Amino acid sequence: xxSVTQLDxxxxxxxxxxxxxxxxxxxxxxxxLFWYVQYPNQGLQLLLKYLSGSTLVKGINGFxxxxxxxxxxxxxxxxxxxxxxxxxxxxxxxxxDQTGANNLFFGTGTRLTVIP
Amino acid sequence: xxxxxxxPKHLVMGMTNKKSLKCEQHMGHRAMYWYKQKAKKPPELMFxxxxxxxxxxxxxxxxxxxxxxxxxxLNLHLHALQPEDSALYLCASSQEVVGQGLTEAFFGQGTRLTVV
Numbered sequence: 001x002x003s004v005t006q007l008d009x010x011x012x013x014x015x016x017x018x019x020x021x022x023x024x025x026x027x028x029x030x031x032x033l034f035w036y037v038q039y040p041n042q043g044l045q046l047l048l049k050y051l052s053g054s055t056l057v058k059g060i061n062g063f064x065x066x067x068x069x070x071x072x073x074x075x076x077x078x079x080x081x082x083x084x085x086x087x088x089x090x091x092x093x094x095x096x097d098q099t100g101a102n103n104l105f106f107g108t109g110t111r112l113t114v115i116p
Numbered sequence: 117x118x119x120x121x122x123x124p125k126h127l128v129m130g131m132t133n134k135k136s137l138k139c140e141q142h143m144g145h146r147a148m149y150w151y152k153q154k155a156k157k158p159p160e161l162m163f164x165x166x167x168x169x170x171x172x173x174x175x176x177x178x179x180x181x182x183x184x185x186x187x188x189x190l191n192l193h194l195h196a197l198q199p200e201d202s203a204l205y206l207c208a209s210s211q212e213v214v215g216q217g218l219t220e221a222f223f224g225q226g227t228r229l230t231v232v
Contacts, residue, residue: 032217043120043206043223044159051219090158094218102147102210102218103172106158 002027002093006107013081014115021076021110023091033074034092034104035065044090050074061085086114122207122224130232131197137227139190139207148190149221150182151206159206165190197231204228 007022025031032051036044048059055067065076074091091107120141129135139148147166151159164172165184173182179201181193190207210221 030217032219034220036223041204041226041228043122043225044208045223046220049220094221102166103161103164104149104208104218104221109156109158111156 002031002095002105004091004093004105004107006089006091006110008110009108010111010113012113012115015083016080018079019077019081019085019112021089021091021112023074023076023107025072025074025091025093027072027093027095029095031093031095033065033067034094035059035063035074035076036090036092037061038088038090038109040087047076047089081112081114083114083116085112087112120207120209120222120224122205122227124227125225126228126230128230128232129194129197131199133197134193134195136194137192137205137207137229139192139209139224140188141209141222142188143209143222144187145209145211145222146187147210147218148184149208149210150190150192151208153204153206153226155203163192194229197229199231202230 003026005024013019034049035047038044047063048057050057050067058064063078089110092104094104123138150162153159162176163182168184179196183191204226206226207224208221210218
């Protein structure tokens with residue numbers, strides 16, 4: 001079975017400061033990893049994903065994440081945040097489940113609040 | 117076109133009503149999903165359709181009835197709901213590659229459902 005842990009439920013950060021949102025996963029099989037962002041009353045938008053290859057993944061809006069297999073982590077970073085980055089961020093993992101169907105498993109989310 | 121369209125955006129219904137949520141995608145994806153999201157929580161998987169066949173039903177009460185009329189459309193029929201069913205209902209779609217995991221899921225903007 002797969003699971004995702006987002007260690008911080010809330011992260012406040014000042015505008016133009018760097019930020020890191022933490023994500024750890026557990027799985028007995030190879031997985032794909034994702035970060036999604038959700039603005040208030042909106043659906044989920046894909047920020048970036050790791051499928052294979054380079055462990056440093058660059059996404060939209062200046063975000064990047066690094067896949068670390070030994071630490072089973074996939075932390076999200078941005079060197080300088082903007083007010084518009086205030087949102088909920090979800091880490092997710094996918095792997096074929098026991099029925100062979102595809103599924104996404106989400107972490108509990110991290111609320112990023114950018115302070116002016 | 118990487119859009120998943122959900123209608124309606126908002127829905128208020130009484131506990132004795134029957135209503136339907138609709139979802140449409142034209143990306144040629146063969147897997148479609150319904151998720152339920154309560155406030156400040158991650159999305160929870162309800163149903164997965166793979167090649168128009170129901171492949172996952174996460175023990176959802178029978179007052180929720182999914183339907184996949186064709187590969188582009190997904191409906192969720194609602195009947196005799198309870199106030200605790202009030203939530204954001206999200207539809208998603210993905211390319212289906214059996215046994216290879218879900219490599220990317222596209223989400224709609226959701227339907228905000230309120231049961232009174």
